[in-house]
Amino acid sequence: MRIALFGDIHANLEALNAVLDDAAGQGCSEWVCLGDVVGYNANPSECLELVRAMECPVVKGNHDDDASGDHSLETMNPTAATALEWTREHLSEEQREWLRGLRMVRQVSNFTIVHSTLDQPQAWNYVTNKFDAMSNFSYQFTHVCFHGHTHVPRVFARGARVKEVPADSIEIEDDLKYFINIGSVGQPRDGDWRACYAIYDLPARLVTFRRIDYDIETTQKKIIEGGLPHSLAERLADGR
Numbered sequence: 480m481r482i483a484l485f486g487d488i489h490a491n492l493e494a495l496n497a498v499l500d501d502a503a504g505q506g507c508s509e510w511v512c513l514g515d516v517v518g519y520n521a522n523p524s525e526c527l528e529l530v531r532a533m534e535c536p537v538v539k540g541n542h543d544d545d546a547s548g549d550h551s552l553e554t555m556n557p558t559a560a561t562a563l564e565w566t567r568e569h570l571s572e573e574q575r576e577w578l579r580g581l582r583m584v585r586q587v588s589n590f591t592i593v594h595s596t597l598d599q600p601q602a603w604n605y606v607t608n609k610f611d612a613m614s615n616f617s618y619q620f621t622h623v624c625f626h627g628h629t630h631v632p633r634v635f636a637r638g639a640r641v642k643e644v645p646a647d648s649i650e651i652e653d654d655l656k657y658f659i660n661i662g663s664v665g666q667p668r669d670g671d672w673r674a675c676y677a678i679y680d681l682p683a684r685l686v687t688f689r690r691i692d693y694d695i696e697t698t699q700k701k702i703i704e705g706g707l708p709h710s711l712a713e714r715l716a717d718g719r
């Protein structure tokens with residue numbers, strides 16, 4: 480069984496479609512979404528409906544939380560806050576209700592999924608080094624846990640100690656625990672503009688990262704024509 484794990488879609492419909500097409504071509508038969516379906520880009524409603532129709536496990540991201548609530552966004556960075564206000568206006572109450580109902584943590588097959596970290600899922604902490612990863616491992620009771628949130632594909636493995644391993648093709652070893660960031664479909668931040676997702680081949684015990692070209696010009700055009708901040712279109716091309 481090959482499972483496609485994708486998240487941080489951020490309302491980028493062209494990137495999401497490209498990823499789903501690629502995953503189908505790669506023989507994936509199961510789908511798992513790591514949250515942040517909406518926020519930043521111009522197709523929140525369309526992306527939400529696509530993901531919802533897949534009826535796959537989905538966990539809640541911080542932008543899903545912010546877009547579906549009514550709380551003040553004052554403390555947030557102004558560009559993200561502007562995009563979230565815009566997103567709130569472009570989702571129906573029923574769609575916002577679906578986002579509110581998403582769970583923070585789920586177990587799927589023999590692995591766990593969470594948007595940020597297992598130690599404090601609601602705190603939306605960012606894992607950028609092995610010390611951040613250590614806190615998560617204390618609460619990780621499955622062999623493998625997948626997450627997102629930083630938009631940077633990254634893999635930490637814990638044996639006698641925690642180490643970072645290159646995020647390309649990971650052979651899952653029995654005596655290690657893995658905390659795997661699958662990168663971002665709709666707004667990568669590792670300097671590569673292409674959509675990112677991962678495939679977990681369960682029988683082969685292999686996790687593979689994939690980078691996919693998509694029609695970025697259309698996504699950028701929709702951001703600008705939709706009245707969202709222009710910087711959101713520019714950062715897509717930079718992969719930042």
Ligand code: ZN
Nearest residue numbers: 487515540628
């Ligand atoms: Zn995100």
